[in-house]
Structures are given as C-alpha cells and as structure tokens.
Amino acid sequence: MKINLLSILSLFFALFLLCSGYLSLQNALITNAIESRLDYFSSNSNPAVRSNDTKLGEPDPNSLTTSAHLLNSFVLFNQWVAYLSQEESTPNHWIALLNTSTHVRPTWPNTYVELSKLSKDQQQASQYQQLAMLFGPYSPSSRLLAIDQTFTYWENSHVSQRLDVSKQLIAITRSWSHRSSLNQMITHSKGKQRICNLLAFNKLKVQACG
Numbered sequence: 001m002k003i004n005l006l007s008i009l010s011l012f013f014a015l016f017l018l019c020s021g022y023l024s025l026q027n028a029l030i031t032n033a034i035e036s037r038l039d040y041f042s043s044n045s046n047p048a049v050r051s052n053d054t055k056l057g058e059p060d061p062n063s064l065t066t067s068a069h070l071l072n073s074f075v076l077f078n079q080w081v082a083y084l085s086q087e088e089s090t091p092n093h094w095i096a097l098l099n100t101s102t103h104v105r106p107t108w109p110n111t112y113v114e115l116s117k118l119s120k121d122q123q124q125a126s127q128y129q130q131l132a133m134l135f136g137p138y139s140p141s142s143r144l145l146a147i148d149q150t151f152t153y154w155e156n157s158h159v160s161q162r163l164d165v166s167k168q169l170i171a172i173t174r175s176w177s178h179r180s181s182l183n184q185m186i187t188h189s190k191g192k193q194r195i196c197n198l199l200a201f202n203k204l205k206v207q208a209c210g
Contacts, residue, residue, distance in 0.1 A: 030056075034073045041080045042184055049084050057081055059097065068105035071097045075114055090118055109136025113145045121204045125149070140178050143168050144185045151191025165196060183208040 027061035033056060041047045057078045059066070075094045082089070095118060101111040109132040130148060132142040136171050150157045150165040186195050186208035196209035 031067070031070050031073055034070075034077045038073070038077060038080065041084070042180055047080075047084060049081055053077075053081050058090045066100075066104070068101040068108050071101040071104065072110055072114060072124045079179060090120075094118060095201060109133075109139045109142045113141045116145060116149075122153075140172070140181060143172065144178075144181060147172075147195070148185050148189045148191065152189060154191060154194055169195065169198065170202055170204065173206060179206070182206060 006100055014156070018106045034177060037050075037053065037056065059071070059074050075097050078091075078094060095115070098111055098115050098118070101196070102115075105111070112128045112132035112135070113201050117130065119125040119128060126149075129142075129145055132145060136142045147165045151169075154162065172182055183206055186192055186206060189195060192208070196206075199206060199209060
C-alpha cells in the first residue's frame with residue numbers, strides 16, 4: 001500500500017513538474033517575442049506596427065501561471081502599440097495587469113515605475129515613485145523616473161532633490177549601457193527642455209536632445 005501510494009504521489013509530482021515546465025517555457029517564448037518587438041520599437045526611428053501585434057499584446061486568460069516580468073512586458077508593449085497608433089487613452093486593464101504584477105512580485109521596482117507613469121493623480125504617482133525607490137534605489141528605471149519627475153515638476157522640487165537628480169542624470173548619461181532607456185525617457189518627458197539644457201551645459205550629447 002505504501003509503495004502504491006508513493007508511486008501515485010511520484011506520478012502526480014512528475015506531472016506537476018511537466019506542466020510547470022511547459023508553462024514556464026510558454027511564458028519565456030512569449031516574453032522573448034514581446035521583448036524582441038520592444039527592442040525594434042525603441043531602436044528604430046520610424047517603427048511600424050505589424051498586423052499580429054495586437055494579438056501578441058493580449059494576455060492569455062487561461063494561463064495558470066504568469067510572471068511579473070511578462071505582465072509588465074504586456075503593458076510596455078501595448079503602450080508602444082497605442083503610441084504608434086496615436087491612441088492617447090490609458091485602458092484600465094493596463095493598470096490591472098500592473099496591480100497583478102505587484103502581487104506576483106511585490107518588491108520589484110519596475111512595476112511601481114510603470115504605475116507611477118500611468119497614474120493620472122500626482123499624489124498617487126509620487127507614492128508609486130517612493131515605492132520604486134524603496135525597493136530599487138539603485139535601479140536604472142527608478143532613477144530615470146526620479147529624474148523625469150523632478151525635471152517635470154522642477155518648481156515644486158526641493159533644492160537638494162534637484163541637485164541629487166542632476167548628478168544622477170549626468171552619471172547615467174556618461175554610462176552607455178543605459179543610453180537607450182535614457183533617450184526614451186527624455187523623448188517623452190515633460191521636463192525635456194530642462195534636461196537637455198543641463199546636459200548641454202555639461203557638454204554632454206544624447207540623441208533625444210538633437
């Protein structure tokens with residue numbers, strides 16, 4: 001009886017591992033496909049939306065396991081598609097996906113960065129930014145968000161904060177590993193002119209500033 005019970009448990013465990021492995025592989029393939037398109041969007045001066053991009057950006061409702069990385073990738077991908085299609089709305093399901101991501105991986109700063117960007121309420125956006133800095137004070141995405149928000153709301157920012165993010169901006173600009181993300185942030189930032197003026201003053205050039 002013990003042998004039979006042990007065999008049954010082993011069989012169920014093997015099936016569980018098999019299903020988990022298949023789902024993990026499926027998520028990895030979808031994530032790679034989305035990130036390939038994200039790289040294309042961010043690295044081309046005139047990117048185009050493909051006919052199957054809409055389908056690629058739809059999460060599978062029947063998926064039993066989804067990573068926080070994949071959920072965030074869905075949102076970033078759909079933001080690009082909406083931007084290139086000149087759609088200005090922020091669908092509620094984007095926020096829902098990011099909120100789910102915070103439950104799947106509550107200490108990942110990237111999710112709070114995206115929630116801060118999408119939040120229409122400045123106070124709520126600031127709270128998300130604080131969470132991003134709490135869980136990832138040295139994360140490039142958190143630092144770029146802090147730079148963007150400070151230069152956007154320059155008049156409302158404390159002098160010490162202005163000085164701190166200005167130093168961070170110069171440091172990140174001098175690092176080529178973050179140049180793509182930096183250019184993307186500057187391009188869409190409402191504080192772009194101030195950012196470009198500071199970089200020009202320090203004799204630093206980036207593509208987004210012309």
